[in-house]
Amino acid sequence: MRLTCPLCGARDRREFTYYGAEDYLNRPAPDAPPQAWDDYLHNRDNPAGVTRDLWYHDMGCSSWLLVTRNTVTHEILAVEAVADRKGGAA
């Protein structure tokens, strides 16, 4: 599998560390109800198909990446840097 890092270019999967689903980006407010934190930390759509998940280019530029890809075919549909993502960070 190869991911195209927006900074480094196309790289082998071994350069990246996977974290998990995009859910981890949507951190609830500190006082959000327990259900929100349970969903944030644990519960997942886990689709057989297109998903968005988080990868870290730790053997490269240290970017966290938001990857859109298909879990059945392994096709990579899009890669963007988490820090530069649409909607932006806090």
Place this chain on the structure above:
Amino acid sequence: MRLAGKGLIDRGQPVTFTFDGSTYQGFRGDTLASALLANDVRLVGRSFKYHRPRGILTAGSEEPNAMVEILEGNQQTPNVRATVQEVFDGLAARSQNRFPSLKFDLLGINDRLSPFLSAGFYYKTFMWPRPFWEKLYEPLIRRAAGLGSLSRQHDEAQYEKAWAFCDVLVIGSGPAGLMAALTAARAGADVILAEEEARMGGRLVSDNLRVDGQPGVDWVEGTLAELRALPNVRLMTRTTVTGAYDDGTFGALERVGLHCGPAPHLPRECFWRIVAGQSVLAAGALERPLAFPDNDRPGIMLASAVRSYLHRYGVVPGHRIALIANNDAARATARDLMAAGVKVAAILDTRPDASVVEDCPVYVNAQITGTAGRLGLTSITFRHAGGSATLEVDTLAMSGGWNPTLHLTCHMNGRPLWREDIAAFVPAPDAVPRLTPAGACNGTFSTAGAFREGQDAARRALAALGRSAPDLALPQAEDAPYALAAYWETPGVEGRQWLDFANDVTTKDVKLSAQENFRSVEHMKRYTTQGMAPDQGKNSNVGALAVLADATGRGIPQTGTTTFRPPYVPTSIAAMGAGGRGAGFAPQRFLTSDQASRDRGAPMIEAGLWYRPSYFPKPGETTWLEACNRETRMLRDSVGVADVSTLGKIDIQGRDAARFLDLVYTNTFSTLPVGRVRYGLMLREDGHVLDDGTSARLGEHHFLMTTTTAAAGLVMRHLDFVHQAFCAGWDVRFTSVTESWAQFAVAGPKARDLLATLLGEMPDLPFMGVADVTLGKVRARLFRISFSGEHGYEIAIPTRFGEALFRDLVARAEILGGGPYGMEALNVLRIEKGFITHAEIHGRTTAFDIGMERMVSAKKDCIGKAAAARPGMTGPERDQLVGLKATSPMGAGAHLFTPGDRVHRETDQGYVTSVCYSPTLDAHLALAFLRNGRARHGETIRVVDHLRKIDILAEVTDPVFHDKEGVKLRA
């Protein structure tokens, strides 16, 4: 038998080799199989289950029978295909899976017992009495099974792995592959042409084919000459593409040094990772055997293999040969043999309407009903349109048609499609993205068709790459239609008809599996083991499927097919694991003090990837404990020096740096004054402790964070995530400076004296203070922090001066009665002081467990705060950090019980994490997690370590044993 003047071997280079102790001669270019056949050796192995005599079936890597063991000692290599292994001077090959000899194998008895050893018999017996399985049945089965043997010695040979990138990867160098490569190469694309065999050309060099009116071999040589001259082409022979992986990545195995004897640094094999923009699969096709009674005798071979041996090696495998086939194409075998002057006894054609016009007898509607010859074929018996007959032959060439070599197209879950006209599976379109099959592997069997498809595939690849294809005329070659009538087994006869030669699976086994309702093709495969042998069903899958389809009354497409998985050919662990041997498995990280520690005889132990000194032995000390006790006392009494450079160091700068630390630490850093250091606790978002360490404020907007050695990388990744995901717009940047600074702990009552002599002027540094200092012209940093509980410092210096400073510090310490100390003493010192490490922060620990819940600031949010508030994360039912004190040793990993309770999981009260003998307190100490432990200080607890046979009582205490008030620390 070798024919004069035939073949592509180098007759100028004779080669001497042995098989089962007998010496033979071959020529450079021979495979072991061709050389053995040239020497009239037919019996080469025994089958897996019934130990039946077996010969050479094929001329390629799909060989199921002719597997031998070569070389000796730590070079011993089992299961080598005689059809792939090239001969070289001194090659010693042995047959395997036989005892005492190949000709007389005691386990040949299994063949007689075969009625009782049918498919799946072992699931139905050997159940009683229960202990007999491990003691009797299983050892017997294990000894009988298996093929070759590993030497049990370390494989010390050289292997390598490498990367290659190209625009177009062409897999296979027959007519389709060569045409594809030539087309792509002329268009200027970077081309890799990978060929499994030592010689390029595929069937063009194995058959008597003509291209543009010339011998096929000549066209191959001409094309290769052009390709070799092009700078954008890389020709890789002896290279099997083993797997198709995502995004144009392929695995490939190159047999680098296997065709010659071992040489220094010469790899046996290289495992390639090839990344291709586009690829063309031109892997050809594999001829199918036919099933008929006793179709597995030495001397019964694939028709195409007979032609390969004839044309490539100038070898004919026998003196009187017959051919059985269900197609026209195989007849070339008989014609080529006759042209070479070899006697062809007959052609048996299974088709009723086949032509009878040949220069030898032809029998149509022929079906073989039996064969004879214990160790090699002597005759065949068959029925045909006009009756039945027996023929004395020593060789039978057979052809059941061809299966496209589509394996790679299944590696990404592609499901092949059945084509009734050729009675074979072909690749599904686009089964592997950006890969185009061409030629025989695509079900197109004529040479002209292969040229055409090869060129088309290259054009398709070039178009996808945005390149225009060259105008290249197709060579002229035979374009005969592939006339075949499916034929799978001889109907209505007794006797066993082999499908899977390597695993001894017969048509009866397949029918039995259907009878027992193992009707799914996967059930049949698993129940009979058909297709699970070293050839992975390359020779038998389609035949078995046809028999199963027949037995279940379904068609072949409805019956389905099993999945081909990588690797295409069995691939050595050593090749794919090249570089992993010994220290190569992971990088080694060395401290600047490494040599200085070794000079003092310190044993170096692994700490993650680092090597750290365990202790520094003195003359007269015989155990590590003596040294450790001395070093501990030394530090408590005078001064010790330790290299602590392995701790992670992260430089954090920016106007939002303090704010950022407040987010990642449970406690507050924005209030920390410049020039001061604070202990910080970091949680994972799930509320458990991630790491701890100190952070120093070097300036208003400048911090230096310290992590544990174990979590340095983890913390950096965590900080990067928190920053990029939640606050990318903040003015904060962090950079690892772990490697930039060597850092040494100097601790003990005389630490200040030592540093005063070093620095000249000792800065007035409060406990948890930091200051810049200079050593001559070298800038350094001095921290007043302590992991030992003593008055202590850590001094950091640019790494290039690390070794010099360490040696200097140690020399100064020794003048003061101190010296260096290692990991063992460091561990004792921190346990005495109740400091935790990753023995305690093991990933299941909460701030509450270690008594630090008050360090989770109520005034601010931090990572992990919300999850740490879950009900299960705090409370008296949790195990809490305590100290244990005893008069005899305790073991880390021991469990705790209330005295009087029975020892059982249900009464378990906790466990010990760290232990030491404390020379300071002359007691055995431990840190432990105890159920509701903070409320139990002063209690007596039972410490049970079954494994180390320790069962003692200990006193539960506060985890800080030494200088609880911190008087020494602050002195």
Place this chain on the structure above:
Amino acid sequence: MRYSGLRVITEGLFGNKGWKPAWRDPAPKAEYDAIIIGGGGHGLSTAYYLAKNHGMTNIAVLEKGYLGSGNIGRNTTIVRANYFLPGNSEFYSHSMKLWEGLELDLNYNVMHSQRGLINLFHSDGQRDAFVRRGNSMINQGDDAILLDREGVREMLPYLDFEQTRFPIYGGLYHPRGGTARHDAVAWGYARGADRRGVDLIQNCEVTGIDIEGGRVTGVQTTRGAIKAKKVGMVVAGRSSQVAAMAGMRLPIESHILQAFVTEGLKPVIDHVVSFGMGHFYISQSDKGGLVFGGDLDFYASYASRGNLPMVEHVMEAGMTLMPMIGRAKVLRSWGGIMDMSPDGSPIIDKTHIDGLFVDCGWNYGGFKAVPASGFCMAHLMATGESHPVAARFTLNRFATGHILDEEGTGSQHNLH
């Protein structure tokens, strides 16, 4: 028909013509007392124990492919009871006891081989963690022995004790650990369930779960609607999709675990060996193939196939630990789809829908759990109460923080 050595001989004498189908191929009925979705190891054992322990025989197992087509058919066949956290400890201990009587119980030789399992450790810290584990095992009533370096050398002389990157300090030896023939376990339970009247329905994919007023009423399938008041979802590898049919979102992420088998070799590895530093484990099958594996591929996937980085990592680990296997040739690699839970421990629980039960989250430890998982799931489905040895495998433990995290890696699904 009963299997025995005598039967094998008599059938052999008469051309093996008398062997009966191992199970029937019934058409689905309109209604059952209970339906189990998933004809893998866990689903089949659930059906078996529902019939055997609870007398529920009017039940069906619905399998979208062929019986045993999930992870029971593609794993490294290891059976062990070496967990240390309460919750896991008693469950796997129970499973081990069931394994030890399985052949006679099922009248099917699943080739359960208690050849012993050795977990190697490579530092003092790892030793201490394994001692804690070993003591837990013994406290639970199972077996564990601490081996020092020489003890390991005696049992596994072929390891590299000199040059390997992470020296071998010793090992935790679990004598009752071992292997079993994976397909046979599926077939044995299938045959056992069928003999007790359970309908095993293959090629029957569940496409919907019918729920009325908070109660389950049946399922929709590719072979029609089937009614049932009790439905168990036992579909590791597809848990999220099936649960989604009931409107549930599970704490599961699906990951690939690759495994490898070599060509047949004469006996050379007599135990199950696991390499603590390299995430590598190996045993040798009765047929002679070395069966081994390592870590997950680490990214969510349903592709049933892996990628090269993990292949190479596993091979490199093998080469540093036991370089004698260098010349063994890998015959086949495959990938199974693992239900990864956030703490690495499974779920056997009721759901918020009456009559709907879930058995999932086996991570990559599902094979050895097959007997106890079915046993406890059957108990739950039959009685409505959790079996005591599976009482901590609840769905809500993540929300409450009662985590069963043996690895200590936290709420990151792929790290367990």
Place this chain on the structure above:
Amino acid sequence: MPDLIAKSALAGHAPLVRAGTRLAECAAAPITSIAPYPGRAAQVDAALAPLGLSFPAPNGQSASGTARLLWAGRDMAFLIGAETPAALADHASLTDQTDGWAILGLSGPLAEAALMRPVPLDLRLAAFPVGRTARAPLNHMQAILTRTDDQAFEVMVFRSMARTAWAELTEALAVLEARAKLS
């Protein structure tokens, strides 16, 4: 006050030559990491202008005289061979990395092939031309690779792992030399 002697990461490793390709440790030069704060690109470039440098694009570098500014990852570049302009401090975090890295030079006809053993990058000249730089693994180590000439590369690895990097490149060269003798 001690007179501390500096020691390079690969002190004691003499340059070696295999089949015409040379591996050697490069002389150390000051290295400063520059990590601009968000939105400060213009100010950073202005501060770099006196050196004749500008902040490099990913995988690139900016060079002037003996000074180089090498892209080194997300929001970071390494200034090599020059003092850091004081004006940068307001706009970027600056850390001294001089001691953190070992620099190996690999030059000669086998250089590219040797690197394409441990490095999973397309290093063909067309894909990785002279002046190109990349953060990429060297087997299991983080590294920064720069092509300095058609047949020459500079390889930076963390100082503590320099000996491992040396050993792996040495082995790659030895294997290539043995292969060259084969045919």
